Amino acid sequence: MSKKILIADDEQNIVISIEFLLRREGFAVLVASDGEEALAKVRAERPDLVLLDVMMPKMNGFDVCQALRADPDLSSTRILMLTAKGRDTEVSKGLGLGADGYMTKPFSTKELLAEVRKLLGM
Amino acid sequence: MVAAIALESVVKLVAFVAVGVFVTYGLYDGFGDIFEHLNTHPELQRLAIAIPSGKGYTGWFSLVVLSAMAVLFLPRQFQVAVVENVNEAHLKRAAWLFPLYLLLINIFVLPIALGGLLHFAGQGVDADTFVLTLPMSQRHESLTLLVFVGGLSAATGMVIVETIALSTMVCNDLVMPLLLRHQRVALEEAKDLSGLLLSIRRDAIVGILLLGYLYFRLAGEAYALVAIGLISFSAVAxxxxxxxxxxxxxxxxxxxxxxxxxxxxxxxxxxxxxxxxxxxxxxxxxxxxxxxxxxxxxxxxxxxxxxxxxxxxxxxxxxxxxxxxxxxxxxxxxxxxxxxxxxxxxxxxALKDTGPVGAALWRGRAKVSDLQDLVGRFLGPARGQSLFAAYARRRGFTSGVMLEADAQLVQFAESLLAGAIGSASARVMVASVAKEEPLSIDEVMHILDEASQLRTYSRELERKSRELTAATLELQEANERLQELDRVKDDIMSSVTHELRTPLTSIRAFSELLRDDPRMHLPDRVRFLGLIVSEAERLTRLINQTLDLAKIESGRADWNGCELDLKEIIEQSIAATSQLFREKEAHVELDLPDNLPLILADRDRLIQVMLNLLSNAVKFLPPDNARVSVVLQRQADGLEVSVVDNGPGIRPEDQQLIFEKFRQVGDSMTAKPTGTGLGLPISRRIVEHFGGRLWVESVPGEGATFRFTLPFAPVGEQALAQAVQA
Structure with missing residues (x-):
């Protein structure tokens, strides 16, 4: 059974590229274009992994991460933060809020796949 | 001597009161009885009128003034009140005790005088002697003796104090200064001068007594005692x-x-x-x-x-x-x-400042032993030693510890000497042993100069410190502004970085997908390459606009201001964006009147503003029935351009936000708008540069209206431009 991954990003082109990449690798892919939508889809679809952009409308990635980690039912959901702001403070803030990994945009597709597989224990 | 004077005064008072009581209550039946007798003696009645006719009020006033001055300035009064005074506090007691004494001794003056006149009427008895002759006439020997003793003591007391006071003055303020001036060398050689002082004073006493007697012999017969007194009072006054x-x-x-x-x-x-x-x-x-x-x-x-x-x-x-x-x-x-x-x-x-002002102004050096020797020469060596020892105890020094005299000690020695030889001589004598560098007027001026210079310096310093405080404040504010700017710059850098990274992310991801999968389907391949190109364009636009905004903000932008026909600019911009409107199938309405005044602006920049507003409008147009209208209107002092769309509108809370850098406002219904988030901020700065305003009016759901104004070009230039056109 293929792993289910949610891509949460408001940049359409980024979503398109990652979606294509992950589908090609055999993952089931869901998409959300803002924080609230991402949170709702995680609760409804229970993906194994969330690729979470930080700068999103309505609810930013940090808040979504915090909300997910506050829900014991979702403790098994892996979270990989994606951000265009590569500062150390942002990284540690994300990890401090309970994210499992962190990638800075722009990223290499190979590294992204490696990180995704690592987090999914593959 | 003061004790003797006190005793004499008491004796005098007792004797006078005794004779007063005797006359008032012995010869007559009290005050009332004596004044009753006045009525029976008309020639005495005129005396009872308070102001004797001969002298009048001026005379009475003069006498009061003279007497008041005599109390203060008669040599013997001065001697007792100032020279013999050992404690300033005594003055306070004297201030009420002395008037009381005068009152008591004067109570019986009128009864005695009237009694004498009544008793010896027509006998030619001298009024000055009534106090003696009245008791004598009644054969009261013991009372007469008491009065005589009182009178004698009064006379001797007056004479003694007066002559001593005068002789001291003559000695200290006449003879000694003269001696010191003319025979200074001889004085310095003589070891003990207290003998010389004594003899000077004794001679002075004899001389004064002789002079007094002489005046009495010459003038006394013609005048009563009181008149002589008044003449000397006038002198003392x-x-x-x-x-x-x-x-x-x-x-x-x-x-x-x-x-x-x-x-x-x-x-x-x-x-x-x-x-x-x-x-x-x-x-x-x-x-x-x-x-x-x-x-x-x-x-x-x-x-x-x-x-x-x-x-x-x-x-x-x-x-x-x-x-x-x-x-x-x-x-x-x-x-x-x-x-x-x-x-x-x-x-x-004197009452304000208790500090030794004189001492503060004394400069110089003196040995304590020299000063003590000097004082000893005039007051006697033993007395000098004991006085200096007492002074040392008072100041808390053990005798002999102080070798160099300070200003206070020098002043102390001077005041001791002043009592013996007068202040002028004392100063001269002290100066002879104390190596004083006398304060010349120049030096005093110098000291004052220094003081005023110090004041100037301190004022200057205060001013500087105030300036420094102000500068510090300014610096703090500047620093805060810089920090604020730095934070803003950081935010912008962070935003710019973010904005740059985002298209780069897509470009890299698509490029890698294409590279890693050579057998990718052609439609995907074409689609991805198209996205890469548009993201690259977005990147270019972003870089250009960021640089453009930075240039405008830092004031380094080139502005080519000239008179422009705004209608022409608008039409040109519409033409440039007509393709966009056609794609959206939007209906464009224009309301552009002819013959409006020119405005002053940069042609390319103004087209940039119009293109930005038009492309923004297109971006948010609804898929069906899309409408855009552009209206040009004449206002009081300029022209106003409105770009109206029938898109979703902008929420009130976002209406300011959209003019901030990188602040794009999306809608849940629409995807994130394309664009850099710099178009409106740049447009607003361009309009404001030429003196206009750019703002938005919108009701959510009913579309948005972006308006900007630009002022007319100055009249002269406009006329010129029109003339050139014609």
Whole structure:
């Protein structure tokens, strides 16, 4: 059974590229274009992994991460933060809020796949 | 001596009160009885009128003034109140005790005088002797003896104190200064001078007594005791202006005081002393009635035609007139010297400043032993030693520890000497042992200069410190502004970085997908390559606009301002964006009147603004029934352009936000808008650069209206431009 991954990003082109990449690798892919939508889809679809952009409308990635980690039912959901702001403070803030990994945009597709597989224990 | 005077005064008081009681209650039945007798003796009645007719109110007033001054300035009063005074607090007691004494001793003056006149009516008994003759006539020997003793003690007391006071003054202020000035060397060689001082004073006492007797012989027969007293009171009163002025007026000078005294005494001599001699027959009395050298205006007792006064009032008026006039006049001729100013400060501010002002101004060096020897020479070695020992104990030094005298000790020695030889001589003597560098006026000025310089410096310093505080504040504010700017810059950098990274992310991801999968389907391949190109374009636009905004904000942008026809600009911009409108199938309405005034702006920049507003409008147009209208209107002082769309509109809370950098406002229904988030901020800055405004009006759901205004070009240039066009 293929792993289910949610891509949460408001940049359409980024979503398109990652979606294509992950589908090609055999993952089931869901998409959300803002924080609230991402949170709702995680609760409804229970993906194994969330690729979470930080700068999103309505609810930013940090808040979504915090909300997910506050829900014991979702403790098994892996979270990989994606951000265009590569500062150390942002990284540690994300990890401090309970994210499992962190990638800075722009990223290499190979590294992204490696990180995704690592987090999914593959 | 003071104790003896006190005893004498008490004896006098007791004797006088005793005879007063005897006359009032022994000869008569109390005060009322004596005054009753007045009515039966008409020739005495005129005496009972408070103001005797001969003298009038002026005479009475003069007597009161004279007596008041006598209390203060008679040598014996001065001797007791100042010279013999060991404790300032005693003055307070004297201030009520002495008037009380005067009151007591005067209670029985009228009864005794009236009693005497009644008793010895027509017998020609001298009124001065009533106190003796009244008890004698009643054969009260013991009372007579008491009165005699009282009178004798009063006389001797007065004479003793007066002569001692005068002899001290003569010794200290006349003889010693003269001796010191003319025989200083001899004085310095003599070891013990206390003997010399004593003999000077003794000689002075003898001389003064002889002079007193001489005056009594010459003038006494013609005058009563009271009259002699009043003449000397008038003389003593001449000290009043200089002394009172010295205590309350800083402007008084030495020259003024001397001139006042000289003038006052001269007038007194001419108007009172010489006439008294003349009346005694010692001088020819012709000048009394005809005036000096026969000039009537110079009659001594009607000087310059001033008549109607008694001789005392007359003398007092003219002598005070001359005295005060000369004192004030001469004092005002020149400013006080440093020494006089110092003295004035010591006396005028005596109650304000308890510090030793004189001591503070003394500079120099002296050995304690030298000073003690000096004092010993005038006061006796043993007394000098004990005084210095007592002083050392008071200051808390063990005797002999202090070798160098300080200013206070020097002043102490000077004050000791001043008591013996007068202040002027004491200063000279102390100066002979103390290597004083006397304060010349130049040095005092120098000290004052330094003080005022210090004040200037400190004012300068205060000013500097205030400036520094202000500068610090400014610096703090500047720093805060810089930090704020830095934070803004950081935010912008962070935003720019973010904005740059985002398209880069897509470009890299698509590029890698294409590279890693050579057999990718052609449609995907074409689609991805298209996205890469558009993201690259977005990146370019972003970089350009960021640089553009930075240039505008830093003031380094090139502006080519010229008169423009706004209608033409708008039409050109519409033409450039017509493709976009066609794609959205939007209907464009134009309302652009002709012949509007020109505005002043940069053509390319203004087209940039219009393109931005038009492309924004297109971006948010609804898929169906899309409408955009552009309206140009004339306002009071410029033109207004409105770009109206029928898109979703902008929420009120976002209407300011959209003009901030990188703040794009999306809608849940629409995807994130394309664009850089810099278009509106740049447009607003361009419009504002040419004196206009750019803003948005919108009701959510009913579309948005972006408006901007631009002021008319200045009239002269416009006319010129129109003329050129014509």
């Amino acid at each position: 001449q000290f009043a202006p200089a002394m009172i002025g010295g205590m309350y007026w800083r402007g008084g000078t030495r020259g003024g005081a001397v001139a006042g005294l000289l003038a006052g005494f001269l007038v007194w001599t001419y108007t009172l002393l010489l006439p008294s001699f003349a009346k005694s027959g010692w001088l020819p009395d012709g000048f009394l009635t005809q005036g000096l050298l026969g000039i009537e205006l110079l009659q001594p007792q009607q000087l310059f035609g001033l008549s109607g006064f008694d001789e005392i009032s007359h003398c007092l008026f003219w002598s005070f007139f001359a005295n005060i006039g000369a004192y004030v006049g001469v004092s005002l001729l020149r400013p006080p010297t440093a020494a006089e100013a110092t003295q004035a400060t010591v006396f005028v501010d």
